[in-house]
Amino acid sequence: MTSILKNTSWRSLRVWQRNFDVYLATWKVNFIPPVLEPILYLLAFGLGLGQLVKDVPYNSHQISYLEFIAPGLIATAIMNHGFFETTYASFVRMYYQKTFDAIMSTPLTIEDVVFGEILWGATKSLFAGTIMLVVMFFFGLLSFPLSLWILPISFITGMTFASMGMCFTAIVKNIEMFNFPVFLFITPMFLFSGVFFPLSTLPIWAQYVAWFLPLTFLVSSVRAIGLGSFGMDIFLQLLVLIVLAFICTLLSLSMMKKRLLK
Amino acid sequence: MNNNQEMVRANGLLKKFHNFTAVNKINFSVHKQECFGFLGPNGAGKTTTVRMIYCFLEPSSGELIVLGKNVLHNPRGIKSCIGVCPQENNLDPDLPVWDNLRVFARYFDIVGKEAEIRCEELLHFVGLYAKKNSNVEELSGGMKRRLIIARSLLNKPDLLIMDEPTTGLDPQGKHQVWETIMQLKDQGTTFILTTHYMDEAAHLCDRIVIMDKGEIIMEGKPRELVEKNIGTNVLEIYSANKEIENYIKSKNLNYEKTKTHYYIYIKGGEKELAEISNKFGSEISTLRMANLEDVFLKSTGRELRE
Structure with missing residues (x-):
């Protein structure tokens, strides 16, 4: 534990820089899908489902369905971009490309490499959050300037989902095994964390279960900020995610060390 | 320094x-x-x-x-x-x-x-x-x-x-x-x-x-290891049969055998090569300089590693 903290340094930023260089070299490929993604969702749900579901109750007033799901889609993008970066993408760098091995023969430690990857995953969440915010702005679905707070939140909670992803990367034997966390963890969160319907429509027991899913906290706080109904519970919800980020980061550092130094 | x-x-x-x-x-x-x-x-x-x-x-x-x-x-x-x-x-x-x-x-x-x-x-x-x-x-x-x-x-x-x-x-x-x-x-x-x-x-x-x-x-040093452990030359015989082995033993030579080969570690060796060629045929043997590979195989064994 103390050795993990001692071995993690500012040099993690070198790993971040490496990933950013690669990102810039292929920016068109990296940029277009995240822009299209929210537009497709908004079209499908706005033009399709939105015609059937007129209004949704939120904080004792009615809002349009599109306004309701827009913050949920931002939260989902933050989760996905962080999680998928430190699972599939990090695994490819670690396992197939041996990039981690190469870096570890320089003054960087394993801890620097893994922490740098998590920082990068959180940065991908920030990029995704930013793109989403811009698109939603043009659709007039968020309240500004309060919604700009979603940017720092994207990065901080990106750390949560990126560090969770790194924990899975430390234990999977092959890349196909990521199907387990994706279908048992990410997909259920996408469906049951209040992105598409208010949690209050669920039975009480299911609502309790939903509050065990990290995405529920993010959806709830991003929605409160995005719709301009700022309250103290946002801080508590974000605090949960920050604590989770700390725990998962430390856990993933120690698990990756075991994996790579076996 | x-x-x-x-x-x-x-x-x-x-x-x-x-x-x-x-x-x-x-x-x-x-x-x-x-x-x-x-x-x-x-x-x-x-x-x-x-x-x-x-x-x-x-x-x-x-x-x-x-x-x-x-x-x-x-x-x-x-x-x-x-x-x-x-x-x-x-x-x-x-x-x-x-x-x-x-x-x-x-x-x-x-x-x-x-x-x-x-x-x-x-x-x-x-x-x-x-x-x-x-x-x-x-x-x-x-x-x-x-x-x-x-x-x-x-x-x-x-x-x-x-x-x-x-x-x-x-x-x-x-x-x-x-x-x-x-x-x-x-x-x-x-x-x-x-x-x-x-x-x-x-x-x-x-x-x-x-x-x-x-x-x-x-x-x-590579050269010294060869000289110390092998000698200067190696006489290779591509036929492992009892008669040849008896000959090698009778001459008191330092040798190693595998399923198909004899390796005789020797200084000089021209005389022995001539004798073996006369007795057992000239196609079956060569004389060459000893090298590090001989040291390696002699010290780590010739069998296949799993």
Whole structure:
């Protein structure tokens, strides 16, 4: 534990820089899908489902369905971009490309490499959050300037989902095994964390279960900020995610060390 | 600094993986400006040993001092002063040739103009400047190796570690890598090399150790090891039958046998070759100079390793 903290340094930023260089070299490929993604969702749900579901109750007033799901889609993008970066993408760098091995023969430690990857995953969440915010702005679905707070939140909670992803990367034997966390963890969160319907429509027991899913906290706080109904519970919800980020980061550092130094 | 300065010193160095002992209490030291070779069959413990030297693995026990620093206490300090060419190609396929060096230099805090000068210098040195914008995957095996060597020199290392630098290369690629190593040797670089090619060790190394099953079984200069353990010549006989064996025994010769061959280790040997040709036919035997491979096979056994 103390050795993990001692071995993690500012040099993690070198790993971040490496990933950013690669990102810039292929920016068109990296940029277009995240822009299209929210537009497709908004079209499908706005033009399709939105015609059937007129209004949704939120904080004792009615809002349009599109306004309701827009913050949920931002939260989902933050989760996905962080999680998928430190699972599939990090695994490819670690396992197939041996990039981690190469870096570890320089003054960087394993801890620097893994922490740098998590920082990068959180940065991908920030990029995704930013793109989403811009698109939603043009659709007039968020309240500004309060919604700009979603940017720092994207990065901080990106750390949560990126560090969770790194924990899975430390234990999977092959890349196909990521199907387990994706279908048992990410997909259920996408469906049951209040992105598409208010949690209050669920039975009480299911609502309790939903509050065990990290995405529920993010959806709830991003929605409160995005719709301009700022309250103290946002801080508590974000605090949960920050604590989770700390725990998962430390856990993933120690698990990756075991994996790579076996 | 004199040439007896110890660049690496290992005392009772041990590495265990669960119940398997990969390196068993070995001692060795590497001097300044020498090329020191680790030889041994697959699984002998060579790679594990060099991985401990470049702080990729921690020793289970014993002491390992690299460039005056303990690997357990100051891995960052050691890693900033050494260059590593690993066994497998781990160039960055996401980056072109130039960026492979530039990004790697940044890990050593070499940035900006300094990095540019260094990268340019090294690409010229390994003959890859024309390829600077190429994708790494477009390079041949030999070119990739040379790029890895260039990468390992970015920080002007005091010690260069090469783990099987020519494995898998064609003859042209191999000789180009050798030439690069010779040039660096002439510049006074200290090397640690692992290989299972005996010609490579004989060609490049000033001093070698032969490892087997985690232990060092022999140590010395290549030429001296051959003379001490084998003699000057080897008489090979490609037919293993009882009559020949009886003849060899009657002459009291130092020999080894396999399922199909006899190897007689001998000084001179012209007389014996003539006799065997007369008695058993001239097609079945040759006389050649002893080499490091004979020492290696004699000391580690000729059977196939699993």
